[in-house]
Amino acid sequence: MNNIPTINLGIVAVSRDCFPLALSEQRRNSVVQQCHEINLKINELQTIIENETDMLEALNEAKQKSINALVIYLGNFGPEGPLSLMAQKFDGPVMFVAAAEESSSCLADARGDAYCGMLNASYSAGLRHVRPHIPEYPVGTPVQIAQMIHDFVPVARTILGLKGLKIFSFGPRPQDFVACNAPIKPLFDLGVEIMENSELDLFDLYQQAEGHPDIPSIIADMKDELGDSNPYPDLLPKLAQYEAALLDFHKANLGASTFGIFANKCWPSFEKFFGFVPCYVNARLAERGIPVACEVDIYGALSEYMITCATSQPATLLDINNTVPNDMVENHQHEMGKYSAKDLFMGFHCGNTASSCMKNSQIKFQKIMHSLMEPGKEPNITRGTLEGQIKPGQVTLFRLQTTADTKLRSYIAQGDILDIDPQSFGSIAVFAIPEMQRFYRHVLIQKRYPHHAGIAFGHVGKTLYQVLNLLGVEEIDYNQPLSERYPNEIPCSFIS
Secondary structure, eight states, X not given: OOSSOOOOEXXXXXXXXXXXXXXXXXXXXXXXXXXXXXXXXXXXXXXOBSSHHHHHHHHHHHHHTTOOEEEEEESSSOOHHHHHHHHHHSSSOEEEEEEOOOOGGGTTTOOOOHHHHHHHHHHHHHHTTOOOBOOSSOEEOHHHHHHHHHHHHHHHHHHHHHHTEEEEEESOOOGGGXXXXXXXXXXXXXXXXEEEEOHHHHHHHHHHTTTOTTHHHHXXXXXXXXXXXXXXXXXXXXXXXXHHHHHHHHHHTOTTOSEEEEEEOOSSHHHHHHSSOOHHHHXXXXXXXXXXXXXXXXXXXXXXXXXXXHHSSOOEEEEEEEOOOHHHHHTTHHHHTTOOGGGEEEEEESSOSOGGGBSSOEEEEOHHHHHHHSTTSOOOTTEEEEEEEBOOEEEEEEEEEEOTTSOEEEEEEEEEEEOOOOOSSSEEEEEEOTTHHHHIXXXXXXXXXXXXXXXXXXXXXXXXXXXXXXXXXXXXXXXXOTTSOOTTSOOGGGOO
């Protein structure tokens, strides 16, 4: 994927001047060795920070090595002033971790006291309004610290992705999908740029791409990807022209940003003028790390991109759409496993999910649009969806959203996609989220979230939660177990 950051990781040790500097150096070397053991590339800064002069030298060393994500390692107690200044002045995400004591034989002469030093480091960072990434338990052995650093990489990648992101939108957000409308001011608070355009701009771009030199190679790539799953070969030149237009626009309009994604109006007028449905192209761009959210869902696109950075895999955007019929549940008890009917729903969209995330897929026409635009006719302008069953496996539902008064809030819920044939149309699957009905009522409905959910193909709740913490998002909801009551949930004792 060329639309997400590449992390160049660095580690710098700190040492309080009343502790042996060699202790921090030795412990840093051990951490780096353990990083290499798990094939984690990390740049070892030779400067050890004892004072502000050292901090400036280390900062310059980090710049020379093009480090864009930094681990500040307390090999001993550490000087909280210089280390928090390093975090403040470093232009990228920063992680604080600290050394555990090795053995009882070291306690008399080589004790580091980093457990205490981490408290001072955190306090000092707060004074400077610095938000470092601090793991759940940030003090550990070299083996443990190496794993913490490994877990920091997707967090840092997502933070850097947002820092360099521009969202391109085309078309006004639809009236009948008012849930997709949200203030854009919080995007700028996150460091995200936005460039809003009209549907006419998009149509003009498409027309200008006629005869584009990349069209033949895009058609060939589409044919190779689809194989025998394309009953409409005559449609590919139009889709290829649209893909070429979007990619050219993406490249030409990043400006001061490094990465770009889309939130586009995709119906109903789109089909009448363009002559196809854009879903398959949206799916192909998602495969490349450029999600294209439907219905001008700007925060949906943002959520998809955060997932893409967190996983280095394509994301998709689905409606939290419909219930699973009782007969389907009864006929698939084996596939249900630990889940009950109350945990299930179907996630659906017209056809925007990347083929690598599908169990089976085929180019089709959009049935709902067809009934509205071409009733009783052979499908023509409503062709272009990529439909089929989404592949089973672990899944995370995620959305970062703003309220009408520009307050950011989010939800994260982990579960599974079940290997059950949905027996319906679109990009679709049966989802199982523990306590989904309660989560649906007391988070999604109660807090007025839109119908679109960002879908991560894996369990990445921990990474996304840590990212949200670094961004300062205070309201993060999740699917609570039955033993935990939602604030607005009727107490069990009141229910007859």
